[in-house]
Amino acid sequence: MPKKDIKPVTIKVRPMETKTEIDERGAFQRQPNRFTTPFGDGEGELKAQPGKYRLFWARGCHWSNRASIVRELLGLEDVISVNQVGHTEDPERREFGWEFAYNDDLKDPETGAEYLAEFYYRADPEYTGRSTVPALVDLDTYEVANNDYHRLTNYFETAFKPYHKEGAPNLYPEALRQSIDDLNDNVLFPFINNGVYRMMFAQSIVAYDEAFDDFFTTLDVLEERLKTNRFLFGDYVTDSDVRFFVTLARFDTHYYRNLGPIKKRISEYPNIWGYARDLYAIPAFRHNTYFHDIARGWDTKKEKLFVDYNSRFADDIDFDAIWSQPQKRKYLSKTPDKKFLVD
Incomplete structure (x- = not known):
């Protein structure tokens, strides 16, 4: 009370x-x-x-x-x-x-x-x-x-x-902390996590184009990185993977509505898309991702002539089924049945 x-x-x-x-x-x-x-x-x-x-x-x-x-x-x-x-x-x-x-x-x-x-x-x-x-x-x-x-x-x-619970994952191992901080602070934050907001809130086309280029160029770099790495730092999920995932979960479901023509959907990046689904299969990721709330339409009454896509269809989309499609990412790992480093 x-x-x-x-x-x-x-x-x-x-x-x-x-x-x-x-x-x-x-x-x-x-x-x-x-x-x-x-x-x-x-x-x-x-x-x-x-x-x-x-x-x-x-x-x-x-x-x-x-x-x-x-x-x-x-x-x-x-x-x-x-x-x-x-x-x-x-x-x-x-x-x-x-x-x-x-x-x-x-x-x-x-x-x-x-x-x-x-x-x-x-x-x-x-x-x-x-x-x-x-x-x-x-x-x-x-x-x-x-x-x-x-x-x-x-x-x-x-x-x-x-x-922490017994057997909790080590998401921030000491040997990787400097590298994790560098990726989080100098790549994921400015170009990915905040990159989408830089596009959505830009009030000049120059600022928009700059953010657009930063975002999609960085996705290309991370797509290549995930070609041989199961997760951003190899075989195990780290703090950086959580930060990347939450933006990926929102791009095709929500962010795209506030942008102009986009270069690609997340689902068009084979490695990133498989990686995102690999993370979504983890219960803590799934439990804390509310796709229908993220994708909720802006005009639920549907009284206007032109109604946004999400208002018309988001409630009918089975996001869980889409994000639960099989992927073969585990074969990139030396420990395919383990996603976490445990102390």
Whole structure:
């Protein structure tokens, strides 16, 4: 039940990316994360403790989806509680950003909050950015403790390691950490994960074309890499694979609607498409991928002459069957029946 002594907080209307995060070239410049105190044993760092934190994420948001996947892969379900945010159909409520749309009374049952923004403004009343997911909230204060999507999964993999389930996969092995960080920070983030948003939010054709070239050139590079590697770093799933997967799961189902003519669908990259399905076969990936929510149409009433493809057909598409089609990726591995490195 919500704590009685937590004071209510005043929240503000959500800023719009295309108004506040566009530079003079018309290019999208994603807002920096506000709450980035790391987890660790040092002075001033956050401490990993069972039951202290609650993860909020959204089905459509790949930045937060990867945290929910890693939480389940590592067996942290009883250590870090979770709830999902979304949007109701009420336009006045939507102005305040993510809300607890999946709860019957539109309130988070643990904290009593109606909007994700409450945790942001309680932590910083002068906060001016968007209230984003993932958000890891301190249940003692009902304040955002960390919203650093760049590093949150790494903290789950390291700081929370004493609480991992028995036989949990090592997604961030020490011998590969520098290489994983390099791929995550210098390739996947700028060109793939954020690359699709750079295309979708671009306000000039120059900025759009630049993001388009970055995205598809990088896909070509990764397609070649996956020709001989089962996963991005060889035989075993790592943190990088989670980050790549969440964008792949959304491209053909959602992102394409906000782009102009695309070079290729993900399903037209033989190695990447097989790789994505290999990951989807893992329960934690499947459980945390809500294709029908990702693909939900914009005009469910279908009263207009021209209605977008997803509004007409997405509910009838068996995404699970498509993504469960057989693939032969395991033969690229020296341990074909094992997808994880276990300490």
